[in-house]
Amino acid sequence: MPTLTHVCTCPLIHPSMYKRPMLKVFQITSRSNIAFTTNVLKSLNLRFDNLKIKIEHKTTSNYIPKMANAVTFQNGQKMPLVGLGTYLSSNEQELETALNTALEAGYRHIDTAFMYANEHVIGRVLKQWFDSGKLKREDLFIVTKLPPVGMTPEKVSLFLKKSLESLQLTYLDLYLVHVPFGLQFVDEETRFPMKDGKAMFDNATDLVAVWKALENEVDAGRVKSLGISNFNTEQVKRIVNIARHKPMNHQYETHAYFQQKELREANKKLGITVCAYAPFGSPGRKTFYDSKGVSFESNGLLDDPIVKKIAEKYGKTSAQILLRFLTQQGVVCIPKSVTPARIKQNIDIFDIELTPDEIKELEALEKGAAGRTFDFNVFTGVQSHPEYPFKSA
């Protein structure tokens, strides 16, 4: 009687099968890969209707999936394909619940930034998980970002150490340059320095000098990998050309309406993996943008009829299809949610495989530059900064 003790998830194992007689088989340890399961069944030469399924649900307290569904950096480090985004997750109670839900659901990757002013909440929750013994530091992939006010070589170490302190960690898995333009440093707590209603830019931002300072942080063991965010191709190349520690990951806006295929291709050629922010077009920004006097309307991506049609076929939501579209192409996604049901849903995507035709249908939703929803105009006057990355947009 064959016994499988490996992963198996289970749209495949439909409840009607539980009642059928015969062989004992599965131990269900995590949601995972339907193709894998099918292959195993085929290799055992078993027919589904000859199986009796023994189900053992294991919870995160005794089973911690490690970096399943990940991309591998050039340096060998693995980055989970789905992480929890935390931009605008500013309500502490809500974020704590979101983090606990995510970790229980199997998320092992969290994306934050000094700019989000929530690293201390994440640190508090992570400490509880470490103290309880449910997770170890090496089970997780934690990403945060150097703020624009830290974009000078002499401020890099200060802001990295502040992030580590808030997160209660001794090292980061990935530290990103949040944006290529700098703002003037006022004091350690000011994130949006303003004067007379205008953002205070530092027009002397020197990306190469900042990168060299970041490399010292890798040497010091405070960061495993460095990355960039919101760079254009010329800026990426400028860094790659001088780097001792090359960027391993580039985080930028990408979703079905704004796929940035050329940028993705350029990154690929340089051996840089891609992480998609705003995989749903970031529909929840209205309140924040209103507060900055910038108008914002959701792009409606989650309601797109093509996305909905594909979702219906698989019994999934539009959000899940949009995430699968990207992850199936090797793009890491960091969907943000503070809603427990959505958090669980957003990582429950690896049991379907979109067909090549469906990928093509989704690719055809591309809107070019009109699909961009983040242009950083919340920093009034940003387009005049010498390092503003989206000049042709």
Ligand SMILES: NC(=O)c1ccc[n+]([C@@H]2O[C@H](COP(=O)([O-])OP(=O)(O)OC[C@H]3O[C@@H](n4cnc5c(N)ncnc54)[C@H](OP(=O)(O)O)[C@@H]3O)[C@@H](O)[C@H]2O)c1
């Ligand atoms: N590097 C950068 O410059 C940069 C810029 C932007 C974002 N990011 C990172 O990328 C992450 C994701 O981007 P984002 O937060 O801007 O946008 P997003 O993930 O595209 O959208 C988040 C919004 O979608 C809603 N949502 C989440 N899951 C859903 C689902 N299954 N069904 C329906 N609605 C759903 C959320 O609502 P609820 O929370 O109310 O559930 C929230 O309003 C950020 O949180 C941040 O970590 C980085």
